[in-house]
Amino acid sequence: MLEIDRLSRRYGDVVALDDLSFTVRPGQMYGFVGTNGAGKTTAMRIVLGVLEPDSGEVRWNGTRLDQDLRREFGYMPEERGLYPKMQVHEHLVYLAQLHGVARITAVKAASELLEALALSERASDRIESLSLGNQQRVQLAAALVHDPTVMVLDEPFSGLDPMGVDAMAAVLRARVDAGAAVVFSSHQLELVERLCDAVGIIRAGRMVADGSVDELRGDAGHRYRLAVGAAAGWTASLAAAVPGLTIIDDGDRVALVELPPSADDQTLLDAARALGPVHQFTPERPTLAELFRSVVAEPAPDPAVAGPKKVEVAR
Numbered sequence: 001m002l003e004i005d006r007l008s009r010r011y012g013d014v015v016a017l018d019d020l021s022f023t024v025r026p027g028q029m030y031g032f033v034g035t036n037g038a039g040k041t042t043a044m045r046i047v048l049g050v051l052e053p054d055s056g057e058v059r060w061n062g063t064r065l066d067q068d069l070r071r072e073f074g075y076m077p078e079e080r081g082l083y084p085k086m087q088v089h090e091h092l093v094y095l096a097q098l099h100g101v102a103r104i105t106a107v108k109a110a111s112e113l114l115e116a117l118a119l120s121e122r123a124s125d126r127i128e129s130l131s132l133g134n135q136q137r138v139q140l141a142a143a144l145v146h147d148p149t150v151m152v153l154d155e156p157f158s159g160l161d162p163m164g165v166d167a168m169a170a171v172l173r174a175r176v177d178a179g180a181a182v183v184f185s186s187h188q189l190e191l192v193e194r195l196c197d198a199v200g201i202i203r204a205g206r207m208v209a210d211g212s213v214d215e216l217r218g219d220a221g222h223r224y225r226l227a228v229g230a231a232a233g234w235t236a237s238l239a240a241a242v243p244g245l246t247i248i249d250d251g252d253r254v255a256l257v258e259l260p261p262s263a264d265d266q267t268l269l270d271a272a273r274a275l276g277p278v279h280q281f282t283p284e285r286p287t288l289a290e291l292f293r294s295v296v297a298e299p300a301p302d303p304a305v306a307g308p309k310k311v312e313v314a315r
């Protein structure tokens with residue numbers, strides 16, 4: 001298990017990380033999201049040992065990370081670093097060999113990755129001749145070619161076309177299903193929601209929500225889209241009849257309403273039926289983007305008492 005334990009880091013007066021903790025298990029894909037400047041890159045750079053924290057530590061299976069342990073990691077940094085003059089396949093083999101992989105194994109691994117990332121035809125091309133998106137695919141291959149057990153990827157999906165996203169997602173999912181731990185940062189929340197087993201939302205260097213998307217939804221109220229054949233003003237009657245009900249969107253016939261997390265939806269249905277025939281009663285699950293906006297818009301937590309909303313995720 002990868003444990004990021006109470007990391008704090010300042011750049012002069014800027015607090016980039018403030019007591020940040022989260023864990024990523026083997027066989028888990030963890031999406032690391034946050035607004036611009038929230039601290040994601042800083043945290044990833046600390047995990048990879050290119051930046052020291054002011055306090056806190058990172059452990060893998062209980063042992064504090066050192067350069068030996070980090071050789072088991074695959075890293076896709078924010079600053080992409082490939083040699084532009086090298087050929088694609090040759091470059092991957094070279095990087096795998098730097099990690100101690102035997103040449104014959106490296107050649108095979110590089111070919112398989114290029115195939116999976118739809119780059120086989122570019123294997124003999126120089127890196128500099130590839131488009132940015134294709135260079136990014138090679139960058140992912142570079143992070144994986146030595147078969148790491150942990151992958152730390154800084155915005156691996158940014159700038160990729162939909163086919164590139166699908167190819168990269170499939171490669172990562174296969175590694176996770178084989179037992180690797182993957183953490184990646186992204187601003188593409190639909191993608192994170194689709195791919196990740198767990199999500200951490202960071203704001204101003206602090207973890208403000210951590211868990212599976214379903215668990216994060218559990219903290220939100222329960223929303224229903226309701227259509228009732230009743231005279232105008234029925235939503236006000238409904239709100240009066242159901243304790244804690246919030247009318248989110250008051251359409252003429254169809255309304256979006258929210259019950260508090262502990263409320264019983266049958267009470268809502270009964271109250272609606274008392275007003276007229278119910279033509280629609282559909283639960284609406286907030287998307288990760290909606291959860292993100294609500295979490296990020298909340299007032300800043302009190303550092304003395306606040307922790308993340310959820311810490312543990314079962315898979």
Ligand SMILES: Nc1ncnc2c1ncn2[C@@H]1O[C@H](COP(=O)(O)OP(=O)(O)OP(=O)(O)O)[C@@H](O)[C@H]1O
Nearest residue numbers: 011014015016034035036037038039040041042043
């Ligand atoms: N080398 C640096 N010197 C000074 N401040 C820095 C440095 N690197 C980052 N920061 C500051 O630390 C904070 C966290 O930055 P970081 O790059 O970790 O955020 P991020 O979540 O990765 O952002 P983005 O989504 O925009 O990539 C920001 O306020 C940033 O301006």
